[in-house]
Amino acid sequence: MKIKSILIANRGEIAIRIIKTARKMGIRSYVIKTAKEPNAWYLEEADKVIDFSENFDESIPEFLDIERIIKSAKKHKVDAIHPGYGFLAENPDFARRCEESKIIFIGPSHEIIYRMGHKTIAKELARESGVPLLGGSPGAVSDAEEARRVAGEIGYPVILKAAAGGGGRGMRVVSREKDIERMFSLATNEAAKAFNNPDVFLEKFVREPRHIEFQILADQHGNVVHLGERECSVQRKHQKLLEESPSPALNSSLRKKMGDAAIKIARSVNYYSAGTVEFLLDSDNNFSFMEMNTRIQVEHPVTEMVTGIDLIEQMILIAEGEKLPFKQKDIKLNGWAIEWRINAEDVQSGFSPSLGTIEKISWVENEHVRVDTGVRDGSVITPYFDSMIAKLIIHAETRERALQLSSQAIMKFWIKGTKTTLAFCRAVLQNSNFRKGNFNTSFLSKELKIHYQNEPDEALLAAFFATYDYAREMNENEEKPLHTENGKAITPWVLKKRLR
Amino acid sequence: MAREAKKKKTTKLIALSSTNKAYEFNRPLEKKIKYQGKVVDIKLHEDPKGFSYIVWKNKKYMLDVIEKKQNRYTIMVNGVWHSFSVETPVSLKRKRYLEQQVDSSVGVSIEAPMPGKIIDILVEEGSEVKEGEPIIILEAMKMQNEISSHISGVVQSVSVKKNESVMKDDILMEIKRS
Numbered sequence: 182m183k184i185k186s187i188l189i190a191n192r193g194e195i196a197i198r199i200i201k202t203a204r205k206m207g208i209r210s211y212v213i214k215t216a217k218e219p220n221a222w223y224l225e226e227a228d229k230v231i232d233f234s235e236n237f238d239e240s241i242p243e244f245l246d247i248e249r250i251i252k253s254a255k256k257h258k259v260d261a262i263h264p265g266y267g268f269l270a271e272n273p274d275f276a277r278r279c280e281e282s283k284i285i286f287i288g289p290s291h292e293i294i295y296r297m298g299h300k301t302i303a304k305e306l307a308r309e310s311g312v313p314l315l316g317g318s319p320g321a322v323s324d325a326e327e328a329r330r331v332a333g334e335i336g337y338p339v340i341l342k343a344a345a346g347g348g349g350r351g352m353r354v355v356s357r358e359k360d361i362e363r364m365f366s367l368a369t370n371e372a373a374k375a376f377n378n379p380d381v382f383l384e385k386f387v388r389e390p391r392h393i394e395f396q397i398l399a400d401q402h403g404n405v406v407h408l409g410e411r412e413c414s415v416q417r418k419h420q421k422l423l424e425e426s427p428s429p430a431l432n433s434s435l436r437k438k439m440g441d442a443a444i445k446i447a448r449s450v451n452y453y454s455a456g457t458v459e460f461l462l463d464s465d466n467n468f469s470f471m472e473m474n475t476r477i478q479v480e481h482p483v484t485e486m487v488t489g490i491d492l493i494e495q496m497i498l499i500a501e502g503e504k505l506p507f508k509q510k511d512i513k514l515n516g517w518a519i520e521w522r523i524n525a526e527d528v529q530s531g532f533s534p535s536l537g538t539i540e541k542i543s544w545v546e547n548e549h550v551r552v553d554t555g556v557r558d559g560s561v562i563t564p565y566f567d568s569m570i571a572k573l574i575i576h577a578e579t580r581e582r583a584l585q586l587s588s589q590a591i592m593k594f595w596i597k598g599t600k601t602t603l604a605f606c607r608a609v610l611q612n613s614n615f616r617k618g619n620f621n622t623s624f625l626s627k628e629l630k631i632h633y634q635n636e637p638d639e640a641l642l643a644a645f646f647a648t649y650d651y652a653r654e655m656n657e658n659e660e661k662p663l664h665t666e667n668g669k670a671i672t673p674w675v676l677k678k679r680l681r
Numbered sequence: 682m683a684r685e686a687k688k689k690k691t692t693k694l695i696a697l698s699s700t701n702k703a704y705e706f707n708r709p710l711e712k713k714i715k716y717q718g719k720v721v722d723i724k725l726h727e728d729p730k731g732f733s734y735i736v737w738k739n740k741k742y743m744l745d746v747i748e749k750k751q752n753r754y755t756i757m758v759n760g761v762w763h764s765f766s767v768e769t770p771v772s773l774k775r776k777r778y779l780e781q782q783v784d785s786s787v788g789v790s791i792e793a794p795m796p797g798k799i800i801d802i803l804v805e806e807g808s809e810v811k812e813g814e815p816i817i818i819l820e821a822m823k824m825q826n827e828i829s830s831h832i833s834g835v836v837q838s839v840s841v842k843k844n845e846s847v848m849k850d851d852i853l854m855e856i857k858r859s
Contacts, residue, residue, distance in 0.1 A: 367818065367827075534795050534822045535795075536796065595730075601760060604761045633761050634761070638737060641716070643765070644704035645723065646735070647696050647767055648694050649710050652706075652709070652710045
């Protein structure tokens with residue numbers, strides 16, 4: 182069935198990304214307005230806005246309210262729902278409710294989501310397919326005592342992971358027995374909060390592996406291809422900070438081996454739609470299956486850049502029942518792509534969230550530079566959603582050239598009003614082991630000692646500017662002793678006039 | 682500051698960084714900085730989109746005022762922030778004297794690094810804590826964050842309760858250095 186309208190059950194940059202492809206394909210796009218972001222940009226890009234900002238149930242966040250989303254989709258007679266990433270993207274009940282309501286869910290079936298989302302079933306499928314795995318608990322661990330027992334059996338370090346998890350939430354590494362109880366309760370609390378499911382399981386933790394994932398595309402007629410890998414090893418607390426495709430760690434024979442394993446995993450559940458198979462790769466190039474994400478990923482653009490394939494378009498076509506228009510031999514990886522995640526985070530204070538208003542944002546886009554973002558001048562970074570401001574994606578012929586163009590693009594990416602990870606991106610680019618492609622998931626904790634790039638004169642200039650502003654106020658106070666401007670923000674362009 | 686303003690003009694100002702580095706400037710401040718014995722021009726610009734930058738020794742530095750409270754400033758230069766308190770020679774002297782007095786007798790306060798909700802308090806009054814030891818779990822942006830003590834000592838008072846919402850910089854507890 183041809184899809185003529187899509188409700189996007191998401192927000193921010195991914196909503197805008199889906200709208201772009203929908204527009205290209207002549208599909209009407211519907212989005213959801215919430216009271217938390219009534220002026221967000223994605224609302225203006227869509228053809229129609231469904232207002233959830235009134236009468237909402239405070240106990241369920243808008244983008245998790247399955248019944249309200251289904252009801253709205255039916256009321257507006259939309260053909261399909263795209264869940265984006267996060268929120269309900271990997272919730273089997275949501276996919277099932279779509280199926281029951283005769284709305285096409287742009288993603289795999291609810292059974293596939295359930296089986297792959299259930300970490301222990303997924304591991305069993307991988308084992309049956311002959312794909313290498315790590316040792317761990319057979320199912321969810323019921324309490325801290327069981328966690329202690331299983332961890333004792335497989336040996337520390339271990340990792341606790343939310344059974345319904347993703348994105349680093351509900352995930353804790355435990356190195357010593359004395360921490361297991363505290364970490365177990367942190368992980369279950371976080372899992373319950375984030376995924377409405379407190380189940381966590383336990384697994385052997387591989388020290389300093391690389392995180393490599395394979396993009397899969399599969400149709401409903403049994404055709405499966407992989408679109409190469411993404412290197413996602415630069416992470417902080419299991420949150421990815423940049424991704425590249427291909428990975429500097431893979432040669433064509435390892436790529437073929439891992440790609441074949443990824444396809445086997447997909448075939449084991451008769452997968453269809455876009456999906457991602459995640460592996461850990463140790464320093465001896467042994468890989469083991471971690472999990473499969475049954476949705477579009479944040480970092481999908483790097484794959485799009487090197488393959489030239491629009492992944493959202495393929496997801497929609499597959500959902501319509503179309504056959505894949507290419508075979509594995511048609512997939513060529515062209516050049517090198519890197520995605521820099523620009524987050525509203527304070528790198529100098531341990532990447533803590535930095536809330537506030539993006540007063541101004543500006544960048545330069547060209548044939549090598551793509552920017553996916555959901556913010557513009559005046560957008561507010563709220564505590565309700567993730568801290569991502571933009572994804573800066575660079576594509577060039579070689580890795581070296583892509584890094585060089587990254588430096589230029591980062592220097593031209595300007596954001597005023599909030600602290601961002603841009604200075605972190607510059608620090609990564611300065612690191613010689615990163616430049617050589619020689620890094621793993623311990624890069625931030627071990628290799629990159631200072632998480633932001635800082636030149637000596639910058640402190641002096643900042644000191645001058647602070648003093649200048651203060652002196653100007655002092656001058657005014659000395660002239661008019663009763664007047665005070667304390668607490669009132671000074672804008673540099675006012676100062677500029679006074680500097681002349 | 683108003684009290685000082687009535688006195689005769691201060692001729693010197695010092696920007697004291699959060700790492701205790703002092704940058705001294707003479708009043709009146711001009712568009713020049715004495716730098717390694719030389720006087721260097723400093724130019725403040727604004728691009729057509731409204732971004733501000735300084736040109737310094739032929740290089741461009743993006744500039745943004747992130748926070749300003751009385752004499753306390755946080756200035757961002759090329760994406761890296763620097764915090765200062767701007768002091769007069771008199772206020773600096775007083776500040777340094779007070780810091781010496783405070784150091785050993787009163788507790789150090791642990792402040793919320795971000796707004797959020799208190800999920801758990803891992804210590805109580807009288808608990809002994811080590812530097813780097815987690816003391817509070819704060820939930821913000823859907824993540825549970827461990828707040829650690831940055832000093833070793835004994836918990837003097839806890840100012841928050843479980844499930845309470847806090848703002849950035851709210852005092853969570855006081856720890857007496859040991």
